[in-house]
Amino acid sequence: MDIDRFQYFIRKISVKTGIDLKQYRDNYLRRRIELRMKILGIDDYLNYLKILNRDKEELEKLISTLTINVTEFMRDKTPFEFFMKFILPEIAEKKRRAKSNLLRFWSAGCAGGEEVYSILICVLETLGNGWSMSIYGTDIDENCLKSANNGVYKPEQLKNLSSKIINKYFVKEGNLYKIKKPLKKYVRFKRHDLTSEGPVSKYFDAIFCRNVMIYFNEKQKRKVVKDFHNALVDEGYLIIGKSETLPVKSKNMFLPVDLREKIYKKSLTSHFNYNLHKSKLKTLK
Ligand SMILES: C[S@@+](CC[C@H](N)C(=O)[O-])C[C@H]1O[C@@H](n2cnc3c(N)ncnc32)[C@H](O)[C@@H]1O
Structure with missing residues (x-):
């Protein structure tokens, strides 16, 4: 009953x-x-x-x-350090070779925008400005998106940031910290349900989906991971939460880059299989 x-x-x-x-x-x-x-x-x-x-x-x-949405800037710290030290320089080098200055990132399940602005700070601190950058922040919860657009945070949410970084990227308003207005041009927030909609856009250099898939069942996780594979550029990065794992059946889509930090790289194996499949089809014709 x-x-x-x-x-x-x-x-x-x-x-x-x-x-x-x-x-x-x-x-x-x-x-x-x-x-x-x-x-x-x-x-x-x-x-x-x-x-x-x-x-x-x-x-x-x-x-x-x-849709619990507690979070903080640079949550867990070390994945963001890895992002700055290894991933961003590699992405920048690839872009330079391709004569492109476009950088695209997606924070899927962005809560109040902390992850989005963390990515932004990482990029500006590591690569400087001069890049044409878009960082998408999506979430199913409209209230989260309102907060993300406001970009106002409590001091405890900034505890992983040094005072130098806080002064550089935030203005103090009473007891709160507001992200500086000119930084908003790099970010766009959108309501999006990972489990029922396709990817929010494509050609992302890296996707962060941290502490979101823990609430999903295996089938939903597989769907979401497949969408991420489709939404990333070749060899683009997927960063998931520290306590999360990729679904077993999706593992061939990504190669582990650092298992402790839960960082993966888009594998082209499925393309190879597809091409193999296509060439088999040709020989059959
Ligand atoms: C715990 S927060 C994670 C925030 C941030 N990514 C982090 O690691 O700190 C989980 C977020 O996922 C969002 N979420 C839950 N289900 C979702 C869905 N189906 N599609 C998109 N976002 C979802 C929640 O609204 C919440 O903001």
């Missing part, structure tokens, strides 16, 4: 929000939803549904609770 109510609740909320909640594990959903219900003193899914049908603010709170 409770299971039926829960499933009914999930179906209704998925339709109402346009977010496919089936992508999340049931236990996870129950925990997060019951957290909100407890706050409101409700112990029945159908009663909670009634509230959600009339209270838009509560619906937004539920979405934020389901």
Whole structure:
């Protein structure tokens, strides 16, 4: 009975929000939803549904609770150090050889924009300006995107940044820090659901998708990883969260670059297979 109510609740909320909640594990959903219900003193899914049908603010709170978005600048630090030390110089060298100054990055599941601005700071600190750069930040949660566009952060979110970097890239507003306006020209934020939509764009030099896929089931993860493969340039980089792994069935799409930092490079094997397949087809004709 409770299971039926829960499933009914999930179906209704998925339709109402346009977010496919089936992508999340049931236990996870129950925990997060019951957290909100407890706050409101409700112990029945159908009663909670009634509230959600009339209270838009509560619906937004539920979405934020389901799509947890706590993060900070340069989260875990070392993947960003690796990015600056090894990946960016290699990308820059490749671009110079190709006589291109275009740099494209994607932070998929960008929460409040911390990862997007972290990538931006890494690029400007490592390669300087003079590049034509686009950094896409996408998230399923509209509230996150609003915060990302505002670019205002609490001091504890900047704890991995030196005061020199903070002074260079932020202006202090009371107790908060606001990203400097001219930096906004490099970033674009967009609502995007990784599990139900295709890649937000293409030809990315690197994609960061950190601490997002942990909430997905295997099938969803495979779909998302395939999209990343399609959205990257040849030998483009994929950086996932430190506690995450690529789905076993998707591993041939990427070569490990540094397994401790969870950094991978797009493998062209699937292209080779495809070409092999094509040439086989030709010989068959
Ligand atoms: C824990 S935060 C990760 C933020 C940042 N990438 C990091 O590593 O700190 C997870 C983010 O994924 C977003 N998210 C969850 N499901 C998503 C989906 N299906 N499509 C896009 N973003 C999603 C959440 O809204 C949340 O902002």
